[in-house]
Amino acid sequence: MRQNVTIIGGGITGLTAAYWLRRRAPDVGIMLIEASGHLGGKIGTERFEGFVLEWGPDCFLSRKPGGVALCEALGITAELVGRDPRYERTFVRRHGRLHPLPAGLSGMIPTNLDALTHSSLLSAAAVERIAQEPDLPPQMENGDESVADFVTRRLGREAFENLIEPLMGGIYAGRADQLSLAATFPQLRQLERKHGSLLKGLTQNQPAKDEPAHPPFVSFPEGMQTLVERLVTQLDGVEILLDTAVSRIEKSVNGYRLAVMGQSPILRLHSGQVRHLQSQAVILTTPTFVSSRLLAELDTGLAAALADIPYASTALVNLAFDEADVPELDGYGYVIPLVEGSEALACTWSSRKWHGRAPDGKVLLRVYIGRYGDDDVTAYDDGRLLSIAQNEIRQMLDITTEPLFQRIIRYPRAMPQYNLGHLDRITHIKTKLAAHPGLFMAGAAFHGVGIPDCIVSAETAVEEVIGQLPHYKGTL
Numbered sequence: 402m403r404q405n406v407t408i409i410g411g412g413i414t415g416l417t418a419a420y421w422l423r424r425r426a427p428d429v430g431i432m433l434i435e436a437s438g439h440l441g442g443k444i445g446t447e448r449f450e451g452f453v454l455e456w457g458p459d460c461f462l463s464r465k466p467g468g469v470a471l472c473e474a475l476g477i478t479a480e481l482v483g484r485d486p487r488y489e490r491t492f493v494r495r496h497g498r499l500h501p502l503p504a505g506l507s508g509m510i511p512t513n514l515d516a517l518t519h520s521s522l523l524s525a526a527a528v529e530r531i532a533q534e535p536d537l538p539p540q541m542e543n544g545d546e547s548v549a550d551f552v553t554r555r556l557g558r559e560a561f562e563n564l565i566e567p568l569m570g571g572i573y574a575g576r577a578d579q580l581s582l583a584a585t586f587p588q589l590r591q592l593e594r595k596h597g598s599l600l601k602g603l604t605q606n607q608p609a610k611d612e613p614a615h616p617p618f619v620s621f622p623e624g625m626q627t628l629v630e631r632l633v634t635q636l637d638g639v640e641i642l643l644d645t646a647v648s649r650i651e652k653s654v655n656g657y658r659l660a661v662m663g664q665s666p667i668l669r670l671h672s673g674q675v676r677h678l679q680s681q682a683v684i685l686t687t688p689t690f691v692s693s694r695l696l697a698e699l700d701t702g703l704a705a706a707l708a709d710i711p712y713a714s715t716a717l718v719n720l721a722f723d724e725a726d727v728p729e730l731d732g733y734g735y736v737i738p739l740v741e742g743s744e745a746l747a748c749t750w751s752s753r754k755w756h757g758r759a760p761d762g763k764v765l766l767r768v769y770i771g772r773y774g775d776d777d778v779t780a781y782d783d784g785r786l787l788s789i790a791q792n793e794i795r796q797m798l799d800i801t802t803e804p805l806f807q808r809i810i811r812y813p814r815a816m817p818q819y820n821l822g823h824l825d826r827i828t829h830i831k832t833k834l835a836a837h838p839g840l841f842m843a844g845a846a847f848h849g850v851g852i853p854d855c856i857v858s859a860e861t862a863v864e865e866v867i868g869q870l871p872h873y874k875g876t877l
């Protein structure tokens with residue numbers, strides 16, 4: 402009997418898992434089950450009257466291997482585009498005005514002290530404090546530390562609040578005083594241990610780097626959905642069920658029994674009906690609070706460990722304007738430190754950051770709202786989210802006209818938080834999971850929230866599945 406694997410979730414993790422499984426094990430039957438009618442999960446692009454509006458991520462990092470490697474496998478690297486070099490500037494909102502991000506950041510860490518002295522973002526005392534970093538003794542004890550504690554200890558409070566916290570906040574929509582350094586930026590801790598200092602480590606002994614093949618942040622002319630579309634065209638033979646949600650997973654004699662609900666024509670399933678499917682192996686790529694629910698009866702301990710990972714809710718407000726109603730925007734946008742006390746996290750000038758995101762004479766902006774620990778902004782109505790976004794751009798960019806149109810996207814519990822102890826939580830989950838051969842997990846909650854991390858986690862899960870498949874041979 403043919404071996405079969407079911408992938409739950411049709412985000413980038415699930416689609417990548419389907420793609421690699423199809424390539425690595427072409428004789429295995431693959432079914433992908435997605436609760437919504439859309440493939441791509443958090444990734445989604447709307448193309449509307451010449452605008453290219455991102456509903457979620459607007460790019461991925463090329464230096465992390467997973468994303469570009471997948472594009473190479475799909476044969477689409479020639480389609481990758483970088484940010485528009487004409488506007489290569491980012492700002493930080495501080496004390497109610499915009500300051501250019503100082504030059505010479507390595508990742509988020511400032512290494513060019515000269516550039517810092519000319520920056521309006523940091524006081525002379527803050528720059529002096531950063532300059533002392535190489536002389537501070539390293540802390541060699543083991544144990545997790547928050548990003549806030551680490552950065553403040555090494556570079557001082559002001560550098561943390563004005564510079565590093567807003568850059569980091571944009572990635573995780575998180576609280577730096579709760580985020581685990583070991584889980585989010587382990588390379589910073591390693592620099593301290595190896596070189597005794599971040600600045601020494603970043604400026605000394607750096608091997609000469611070859612010219613990178615791609616710009617640091619990449620997307621596609623028609624938006625991130627292109628990645629999903631190209632992936633999907635290479636999933637021949639994968640049975641994809643849309644509008645179908647898995648509601649429970651149980652053990653069965655030959656693997657797992659999945660309860661599914663939805664409106665799948667393939668399963669002849671109508672709304673409200675439940676059907677059961679058998680699968681030898683299952684890859685869960687759902688958010689961990691969903692996976693927890695699905696596994697609640699199979700393994701209460703595993704379900705509890707999965708439910709322990711917190712998530713932040715965020716909302717995005719895309720706004721379109723006539724260029725004549727907007728001041729000159731010379732940059733990619735700005736980030737907003739927590740200490741500014743705003744519900745907005747950042748404002749991206751999308752049609753400056755990416756060429757071709759708005760028709761000639763029009764401008765596209767987007768405001769990110771909500772961070773972990775604040776009120777759940779996805780519960781706000783459209784009027785309130787729009788008003789937060791409009792207040793933000795009124796204050797900072799002096800835009801007072803009504804937008805031509807807006808798109809408001811809510812992401813309830815979207816961003817897993819790698820809080821203190823995260824790596825221990827993941828180890829605990831993996832240990833529990835090992836008691837269930839044929840059950841695998843991948844996705845943003847484990848070893849990185851970025852798209853390349855999700856892609857790598859899918860590839861790892863596929864290798865694990867393939868490693869176990871021979872044990873299932875002939876058992877169905």
Ligand SMILES: Cc1cc2nc3c(=O)[nH]c(=O)nc-3n(C[C@H](O)[C@H](O)[C@H](O)COP(=O)(O)OP(=O)(O)OC[C@H]3O[C@@H](n4cnc5c(N)ncnc54)[C@H](O)[C@@H]3O)c2cc1C
Nearest residue numbers: 410412413414436442443458459646647844845850851852
């Ligand atoms: C607003 C925002 C901006 C971001 N920006 C960037 C960026 O610029 N660059 C970057 O690299 N990363 C970015 N990220 C992070 C990145 O987009 C995500 O971490 C990544 O897309 C997650 O992919 P995934 O497949 O693991 O999960 P998801 O995309 O969440 O996919 C999970 C899928 O499972 C489905 N599902 C849920 N329950 C069930 C069920 N019971 N049965 C069947 N299916 C189910 C869901 O419908 C969903 O499609 C951003 C995230 C957000 C929210």
